[in-house]
Amino acid sequence: MSDINKNLQSLWKNQTTQIGxxxxxxxxxxxLKFERTIMFRNLREAAAGIFVAVMFTKTGLEQESLFKQIVNYEIALAGIFVSIYMYYFSIKNRVQEDGSSTLEYIEKYKKSLKAQIKLLGSVRYWYVLPIAAGLFTLHGYDIYQAIKGNENITYLLLSLGFCLTISLFVIWLNEYKGVRYLKEELDSLN
Amino acid sequence: MTIEIFDEINKTYSGPIKRICSGYEFNEQKAQELYQEVMTSIWQSLSNFRNECSLKTWSYRVAYNKCITHTIKESKKNEVSLSSIEDIEHLISSGEFDKSIENKNLLKRVQAILKSTKPIDKEIFLLYLEGESGKDIAAISGLTESNISTKISRVKKIISSIMEDENE
Structure with a gap:
């Protein structure tokens, strides 16, 4: 058996690979390309947060009602919170091939996957809720004012339905699709 | 200093690292890309090298870490289920292993087995093919030497089985 194995070892080591x-x-x-990709991803997430913050701060400043001003600022703060939370998470849970033994690396990878599953699994609380709560409150307030003033609320109802659909889509995409994808990865490591 | 260490790895261990990549990725183009990713990871991680183990052990560890990440992503993409060495040994001895490995040369048969093997078991298989000692395999993988020894005896049985098949 020993000769057989030695022959195969020799065959394996002498194989010609096409790898240049x-x-x-x-x-x-x-x-450099890899670092740029990471940097652009972080910038993209930060830009989305800044966009939400700027847009709702501006809208808040334009409001006459103090209540609507406060709700707009809450959404602006939620946008910043979500960006910072995601950035902090990606830094904390980045797994690098740092020369750890395979078992250690697999453990780190599994830990990171579990943290990502927890993060995506709770998207409704830390992502959707802070933003949607503000948006729904604004819609509720506008609908109440419109009903009081005998105005048409069709547009407001459509807008509310759109916000609700987007919120549910984000929850489905992350808590169902995203978590399932990561769980499959985790299973392949067990 | 970083460049000198990288050059040493590139000069001394590029052959085994290329074989590691071709053991994890069987498509030549993809194996080439994986090799570039592995070498890039080695470059990026050089600041973590603190002489706590040999340069060979360290660079093999980085290479295997990268290849494992690659396998997880690819197996999910291609919906391939991976088995342990124990399961493969059982499948081969019971004649249930993928019939498509028949009528191919020995290296192709080995590749067919590697393709279905779980990442860490594949690592042990590949390190054994490279002729590494149980002690070195343990240092790279983090498994105990006794665990490695059990797995290697199974690898040997698998190899004997497929070589017997070839001789029949």
Whole structure:
């Protein structure tokens, strides 16, 4: 059996692979590209938060009603909170191939996946709720005022339905699709 | 200093690292991409190298870590189910292993087995094929030497079975 194994080891080590060599310049370029991808992803998330914050702060400033001003500022703060929370999470849970033994690496990877599952599984609380609560309150207030003034509420109802659909879609996408995807990854490591 | 260490890895261990990549990715184009990703990971992680283990052990660890991440993503994409060495040994001995590995050369048969093997068991299989000692495999994988020894005896049985099949 020992000869058989030695023959196979020799065959394996002498196989010709079509994989070409790599030099340090290409590695540096790839590394830079990878860092840029991470940076742009973080910038994109920050930009979304800033956009929400700026838009609702501006709208809040334009409101005559103090109640509507406060609700708009709450949505603006929620946008900033969501961006910061996601950024903090991605930094804290990033798993790098740092030279840990395979078992240690798998444990770190599993820990990160579990944290991501927890994060996505609770999207309704930390993502949807802070923003949707403000949006629904604004709609509720506008609908109440419109009914009081005998105005048409069709547009407001459509807008409320749109917000509700988006909120439910975000919850479904993360808590169902996203969590299922990550759980499959976790299962393949067990 | 970083460049010198990287050059040493590139010069001394590029052969085994390429074989690691081709053991995890069987499509040549994808294996080439995986190799580039592995070498990029090694470059990015060099600041973590603190001489706590040999340069070979450290670079193999980074390479396997990257390949494991790759396998998880790819197996999910291709909906491939992966088995442990124990399960594969059982499947081969009972003749239930994928019939498609018949009538191919030995390396193709080994590849067919590697394709269905769970990442950490695949690592042990590949390190054994590289002729690494149980002690070195334990240092790279983090498993105990006795665990490695049990798994290697199963790998040997698998190899004997597929070589017997070839001789029949």
């Amino acid at each position: 060599d790599i030099d340090v310049e290409l590695v540096k370029k790839n590394s």
